[in-house]
Amino acid sequence: MARSLTLAAGVLVALSAGSAAAQSATDTKSFTVTGNVPALCSGGTIAGTGSTFDLGVLIDTTTGLLRTDLAAPPKVLTGSFCSSRSTITVNATPLAAQNFTATAPAGFSRTVDYTATASGWTPTAATFATGAGSNPGAVQTRPTAFSGDITVAIGTFSTNGGSGLRLVSDTSYLGVVTVTLAVAN
Numbered sequence: 001m002a003r004s005l006t007l008a009a010g011v012l013v014a015l016s017a018g019s020a021a022a023q024s025a026t027d028t029k030s031f032t033v034t035g036n037v038p039a040l041c042s043g044g045t046i047a048g049t050g051s052t053f054d055l056g057v058l059i060d061t062t063t064g065l066l067r068t069d070l071a072a073p074p075k076v077l078t079g080s081f082c083s084s085r086s087t088i089t090v091n092a093t094p095l096a097a098q099n100f101t102a103t104a105p106a107g108f109s110r111t112v113d114y115t116a117t118a119s120g121w122t123p124t125a126a127t128f129a130t131g132a133g134s135n136p137g138a139v140q141t142r143p144t145a146f147s148g149d150i151t152v153a154i155g156t157f158s159t160n161g162g163s164g165l166r167l168v169s170d171t172s173y174l175g176v177v178t179v180t181l182a183v184a185n
Contacts, residue, residue: 037083038083039082039083039084039085039183040082040083040183041080041081041082041083041086041181041182041183042079042080042081042082042181043077043080043150043179043180043181044077044078044079044080044081044149044150045077045078045079046075046076046077046078047075047076047077047078047149048075048076049073051075053072053075053154053177054072055070055071055072055095058070058095058112058167058173059166059167063166064166064167065159065163065164065165065166066112066157066158066159066163066167067157070157071155072153072154074151074152074153075151075152075153076149076150076151076152077149077150077151077152077179078149079147079149080121080147080148080149080150080181081145081146081147081148082142082145082146082181082183083145084145084183084184085141085142085143085144085145085183085184085185086121086141086142086145086146086181086182086183086184087139087140087141087142087180087181087182087184088118088121088122088126088139088140088142088150088179088180088181089126089138089139089140089178089179089180089182090116090117090118090126090127090128090138090152090177090178090179090180091116091128091138091177091178091180092114092115092116092128092130092154092175092176092177092178093130093175093176094111094112094113094114094130094131094160094175095111095112095113095114095173095174095175096110096111096112096173096174096175097110097111097167097168097170097172097173098170098172098173098174099170099171099172100168100169100170104161104165104168105168107164107165107166108165108166108167108168109159109160109161109162109165109166109167109168110160110167110168110170111159111160111161112157112158112159112160112167112173112175113129113130113131113157113158113159113160114129114130114154114155114156114157114158114175115127115128115129115130115154115155115156116128116130116152116153116154116177117151117152117153117154117155118150118151118152118179119150119151119153120148120149120150120151121140121142121146121148121150121181122140122141122142124137124140125137125140126138126139126140126179128177129156130175131158131160141184142184150179150181152177152179154177
């Protein structure tokens with residue numbers, strides 16, 4: 001009987017060793033890593049001398065008419081980006097007398113029209129003319145994510161009402177140019 005127990009124990013050990021050999025020595029588990037990036041835009045920061053287009057004296061002091069040589073250096077938005085398809089929009093308001101708010105007398109005007117542009121974001125600059133009835137070029141679409149500088153400029157000045165009108169005296173003529181970057185649908 002002792003011999004059959006030893007034989008049975010030997011068979012059990014052999015079977016156990018076979019089972020252990022069939023099992024894997026390692027076990028691997030995988031974990032998914034997830035995250036997301038929201039669609040967003042940033043207009044960046046204004047480089048250089050700030051956000052004011054200072055035109056100085058608007059008129060030719062001998063004629064009282066709008067100067068034909070008005071100019072201001074462009075402004076640059078640096079570090080602008082959108083993480084997806086985007087639009088750039090430029091909007092502007094005419095330069096208007098801030099203190100003289102009544103209707104201008106005959107032969108005078110209290111507003112100056114101009115064109116504002118935002119370039120560098122799309123192949124065609126976004127353009128807004130303050131004296132135009134509509135501005136279909138004010139919004140431009142970029143089909144891909146992008147990072148780069150935007151140059152904002154003003155020009156093509158004209159007296160509202162016609163070039164023969166003089167501007168009323170005012171210590172403050174003010175207009176605003178607004179550039180907007182937005183995620184596009």
